[in-house]
Amino acid sequence: MARVLTPRAEDFPRWYQDLISKAQLADNGPVRGTMVIRPVGWAIWERMQADMDVRIKEEGVQNAYFPLFIPESYLRREADHVEGFSPELAVVTHAGGKQLAEPLVVRPTSETVIGEFMAKWVDSYRDLPLLLNQWANVVRWELRPRTFLRTTEFLWQEGHDAHATEELARDHARNIHKNVYQAFMEELLAIPVVPGRKTKGERFAGATNTMTVEAMMGDTKALQMGTSHELGQNFAKAFDITYSSKEGSVEHAWTTSWGTSTRMMGGLIMVHGDDNGLRLPPRLAPIQVQIMVVKAGEGVVEAAGKLRDELKAAGVRVKLDDRADIPFGRRAVDAELQGIPIRIEVGPRDLANGSVTIARRIDGSKTPTPLADVTGAVTSALKADQQRMYDDALAFREANTVEVKTLDEAIEAAQTGWARVPWSAVGEEGEKVANGKAVTVRCLARPDGEMPDSDDEPGLVAYLARSY
Amino acid sequence: MARVLTPRAEDFPRWYQDLISKAQLADNGPVRGTMVIRPVGWAIWERMQADMDVRIKEEGVQNAYFPLFIPESYLRREADHVEGFSPELAVVTHAGGKQLAEPLVVRPTSETVIGEFMAKWVDSYRDLPLLLNQWANVVRWELRPRTFLRTTEFLWQEGHDAHATEELARDHARNIHKNVYQAFMEELLAIPVVPGRKTKGERFAGATNTMTVEAMMGDTKALQMGTSHELGQNFAKAFDITYSSKEGSVEHAWTTSWGTSTRMMGGLIMVHGDDNGLRLPPRLAPIQVQIMVVKAGEGVVEAAGKLRDELKAAGVRVKLDDRADIPFGRRAVDAELQGIPIRIEVGPRDLANGSVTIARRIDGSKTPTPLADVTGAVTSALKADQQRMYDDALAFREANTVEVKTLDEAIEAAQTGWARVPWSAVGEEGEKVANGKAVTVRCLARPDGEMPDSDDEPGLVAYLARSY
CATH class of the missing domain: 3.30.930.10 (Bira Bifunctional Protein; Domain 2)
Structure with missing residues (x-):
């Protein structure tokens, strides 16, 4: 592509x-x-x-x-x-x-x-x-x-x-x-x-x-x-x-x-987002499924319309794209850019076999699916992808967060990720040093993740990072 | 009151x-x-x-x-x-x-x-x-x-x-x-x-x-x-x-x-609005029904809560007012001021007879109603009152709109209502005369109520009135 x-x-x-x-x-x-x-x-x-x-x-x-x-x-x-x-x-x-x-x-x-x-x-x-x-x-x-x-x-x-x-x-x-x-x-x-x-x-x-x-x-x-x-x-x-x-x-x-x-x-x-555009979590996405007429052909628009009605009835936010006069590739690229979680590609050849193709934005996978199974496959994919996006983001954060003991280590680690460091090893003086190197203390947290009552609580952890 | x-x-x-x-x-x-x-x-x-x-x-x-x-x-x-x-x-x-x-x-x-x-x-x-x-x-x-x-x-x-x-x-x-x-x-x-x-x-x-x-x-x-x-x-x-x-x-x-x-x-x-406050059309009202605990007593709050749940389940926007420490009269006046379409008054005496009182904002009517009939009575009252508010407003407008033939008559009629007059009897010159007397041409319409295509169409009717 x-x-x-x-x-x-x-x-x-x-x-x-x-x-x-x-x-x-x-x-x-x-x-x-x-x-x-x-x-x-x-x-x-x-x-x-x-x-x-x-x-x-x-x-x-x-x-x-x-x-x-x-x-x-x-x-x-x-x-x-x-x-x-x-x-x-x-x-x-x-x-x-x-x-x-x-x-x-x-x-x-x-x-x-x-x-x-x-x-x-x-x-x-x-x-x-x-x-x-x-x-x-x-x-x-x-x-x-x-x-x-x-x-x-x-x-x-x-x-x-x-x-x-x-x-x-x-x-x-x-x-x-x-x-x-x-x-x-x-x-x-x-x-x-x-x-x-x-x-x-x-x-x-x-x-x-x-x-x-x-x-x-x-x-x-x-x-x-x-x-x-x-x-x-x-x-x-x-x-x-x-x-x-x-x-x-x-x-x-x-x-x-x-x-x-x-x-x-x-x-x-x-x-x-990824290199192909936005990826929208399904619960957030204004359009969860875009049904795309790949190209005009016997019964294609009708089948696409029927699918749209089925998915709508199942509570899915769905849009039908039947602009067969605009190249399919361009429309698919736009749908990817905009992060629509699922595309359903409806074309004459697949349809002759009684199936359509379900394309998932999250990983680019494409799965031929019999028409009768589409609603079930879509609703479970939407649910799974919502969870997977959260899990992936969490795994990414954890992979890029380093547990350290000293201010110097924290500033170093913060050049390429987040540092978790005892607040007692930083303090207000250390914070100034970090700020001088474009690193800020993002927040202070208790080790168990609960909200501290004050900055002076013993045992607090500081998160240091570069930031927007 | x-x-x-x-x-x-x-x-x-x-x-x-x-x-x-x-x-x-x-x-x-x-x-x-x-x-x-x-x-x-x-x-x-x-x-x-x-x-x-x-x-x-x-x-x-x-x-x-x-x-x-x-x-x-x-x-x-x-x-x-x-x-x-x-x-x-x-x-x-x-x-x-x-x-x-x-x-x-x-x-x-x-x-x-x-x-x-x-x-x-x-x-x-x-x-x-x-x-x-x-x-x-x-x-x-x-x-x-x-x-x-x-x-x-x-x-x-x-x-x-x-x-x-x-x-x-x-x-x-x-x-x-x-x-x-x-x-x-x-x-x-x-x-x-x-x-x-x-x-x-x-x-x-x-x-x-x-x-x-x-x-x-x-x-x-x-x-x-x-x-x-x-x-x-x-x-x-x-x-x-x-x-x-x-x-x-x-x-x-x-x-x-x-x-x-x-x-x-x-x-x-x-x-x-009327002299007691706002009246809200039921379809618009953020709170359609306010259930009011008249005063504390055996089972009153429980009965009121049960009613609330029943009405909610029937799709009614309902609020429970159980502030028995604030005088009932004051709370009723506030509910009237704010235009809540229906109040349900739940008091110990009525409750002993298995009933509550339904008070309708539209006309101030109060109807003792058996508990079992409340949901049905409320939903039909909400529907009826929506229609009645429209009908009343339309009847008021018609009663205060006069059909006249000349500019002078129109300006005169517009002192106390609306005048419908042939636009040909007013024209741009007549409009200036009316404006000088704090009356404006509100709009031009076809006699059948449809939208004209231009100001020059023959047969147009002008509405003259004082305005905000």
Whole structure:
């Protein structure tokens, strides 16, 4: 088969951009750093949203919507927050044909405006917990943009909640992190993740604790796939989010926030893509099966249509491609680029023998299959391939993660993979040394994989890697 | 019952804002003209989106996403378009800590940026029609904002497509208008609408034809609930959207665009609301049935839980309110304010007789119902109330629409309702006279309700009304 993309081994970043362009996932927007998400890419994001939204609601969270424009003064109320975001802000100075009295910031995140409204809505302990989420666009000016990974405008969900105590806030943030984020990534995206705690230097601006889920990309670098923050009482104090307790005293609430974004699209591509294009986990794939009329012939289109109806009735997301006037090879290459898990090739010759060919994207295998067996074969292949993609990604991560004892070994190992090293062998000083060599501490974790309570816990393991 | 809202007859605009605030649908945002859509309001919008999205996709349209920021120069390429939008634009002049070389406009609509990309993506007649839609936020600076109806930032869907011929473009725009917009409003929102053609003076900036669906509000004013535009070849020429035809010639495409927005939330409130709050059509309602524990007692919570499970199993969207520590009256008032179609009141006394009380929001009726009959009674009430809300709204519109022969009569009738008058008795001159008296021509329609092909067709009827 002709070479469609720059091979991953030759130039991984180039392969990534090639894939996005040729699979028609996205284009660069007219303003530097912005992107156009094309229908093929959007259909994937839409399925991500729908699945995660259900998980978020199962945690008792309600969706809402807050404004795009935030008065500049809001950001200044929390000192760390404004410092963290200042260099990234886009500012509206003119509107309705006039200069504005106060410039407006295009939201880089909605902590501040949501804080303002939580203060209005929360009065008594009965109003807590207040659990909110919004799906929205946000803007952070990017000097080195890369499609999906770092864009000036990106799409995300941002959860924000207020609780009566630190413990309740912490529990909720952890539940979201584990039941929503980790489960979503492993079950839907087939991406194994390492949950852990960010070091002080890597924390979100204004947070007392940032939790992350980290995934290994196909080039062995790390990508932060989602984060959950405990904000302590910082925002509650800055925005005066108070409640009267059962006992009648007035207390500041404890808030958290948590987010995932279109960056996950980048992770999906870099974990599962191969030299022929994207590979979509079947549970995620907007089109699970593409039935392809190889070429026109007696009864071919009819047989293909019948198969489509059968598979649809079995709950499979199926598309019929009967464009016999476009060369089959070109259509097959496009289906591979776009990562459609299964192609069913229906041609006159096979059909004469009462069979079709099932081609699996995961490994390129092609299996002639009697018509009567197609539905069963397809549904079991979809299930098996979902599991295998997860297993393969996990095996790849394990094969490229090295257990070491010292900082030097960790920095060395991180040049070609991930290093697991005792945090006590690194520490904040060691972290700076690593950063100087383009290696970061991705997260701190307990050896059993559970979330640490603090950076100072004895026995913590640090993951060091190069990252996006 | 204590008065909860300003009565509609006393002050309709005040009633509207009262309802939005007390039903917790939305709050004003910190920047003038922006709004916060609260969970109760958002859940309604989310259901609108989900239902309309299915209808849009059934017309063969694909979703995509285009950037928030548009280079100012893009808007200037189509003369009418820039003139139409100039006074409403919000402009980003600073970003990333620096002044930008070219100011960026926050999209007031995406015609121009989508035009730019259609030009890239369309090459041959095989690429047509290109049918796109996006769900997005847009910004138009508002001097006289009103929640949901006119806000500086609002949420909408905007469809954009390119076709090979004027006829194909027109057919598609009409299909969207009828099969998506009109059907959605009548079937889901239970709002009867008049489809028609806007006069030249009321057309969208850059369009050759604008179609509208108009609804009568509870104060007899008109609200434009959605619009579909034929853009001719104006944008195709401004953005060079061309295709090579089957015969090999290079042709400009014909484009259309169509949109509905959070403004529909305003229409919903003003058509169906009453002095006790919102009334939600059952098909739309996020919560169709609220089961309310009147007060704690032997087996009450258990019985309520069992009812909830039964209704859920029957496909009803049901919520259990067992907050026996909050006075029942207050909870009932809130449920009425939020427009929940049915309340089931479960109390110890009724339960002792093996029954509960079904309260219908539509008319305030309360019916004691044996436990065994509840599911059947609820499902048939939901169906009946959906139809009745539509019928009532239609009867109200008909009762407040007057058939007249002259412009003067029409202007007079439009002070207290809608006037139907021959367009030939109004004309562009008469339209100006009406506008001077705060009356507008809402649309032109054929007497049989079908969409006219032009303003000049003989026999057209004009609808005149005051409007939002």
